[in-house]
Amino acid sequence: MEQIDAVAALSALAHPGRLAVFRLLVKAGAEGLPAGRIAEATGSLSNTLSTNLNILTQAGLAHSRRDGRQIIYTADYDAMRGLLTFLVEDCCQGEPAICGPLAGIASGATCGAKIC
Numbered sequence: 001m002e003q004i005d006a007v008a009a010l011s012a013l014a015h016p017g018r019l020a021v022f023r024l025l026v027k028a029g030a031e032g033l034p035a036g037r038i039a040e041a042t043g044s045l046s047n048t049l050s051t052n053l054n055i056l057t058q059a060g061l062a063h064s065r066r067d068g069r070q071i072i073y074t075a076d077y078d079a080m081r082g083l084l085t086f087l088v089e090d091c092c093q094g095e096p097a098i099c100g101p102l103a104g105i106a107s108g109a110t111c112g113a114k115i116c
Contacts, residue, residue, distance in 0.1 A: 001079075001082040001083060001085065001086040003086075005060065005082075006083055006086045006087070008058075008059045008060070009059045009060065009061055009079065009083045010083070011059070012055050012056050012058075012059035012061055013059075013061070015052070015055075017042065017044060017048065017052050018052045018055060018056055020042050021038060021042055021044075021049070021052050021053065021056065021062075022056055022061055022062065022075060024038060024041055024042065025038075025056075025062055025073055025074060025075035026075045026077075026080065028074070028075070030074060031072075031074075032065075032072040032073050032074035032075075033072065033073060033074075034067075034070040034071065034072055034073075035049060035050075035053065035070070035071050035073065036070070038053075038073060053073055060076060060079045061075065061076055061079050061080065061083075062074065062075055062076060063076055
């Protein structure tokens with residue numbers, strides 16, 4: 001991941017509402033969630049949710065697809081792993097004991113019962 005992409009992703013996540021939506025999408029797994037369920041779960045107004053989802057999508061952290069009359073949103077797990085890798089890739093001045101646990105968490109991240 002390039003620095004400019006990391007800044008865009010971090011900027012998108014630096015808002016309580018967007019962070020809550022992203023975490024909900026990560027938890028939902030590959031099936032994703034329709035916008036209405038996201039609004040219910042986060043207590044978001046539709047225009048606020050739409051803005052937050054657009055920002056997450058533009059930052060590459062979420063995707064949408066149409067399913068009949070609904071729009072389903074999913075987290076982009078490759079982008080999430082890329083951001084996590086970017087944040088820790090030069091970590092610890094060669095002391096893996098400091099960042100070692102983070103690598104294990106990132107590599108074993110699960111989406112529900114599935115590996116992301």
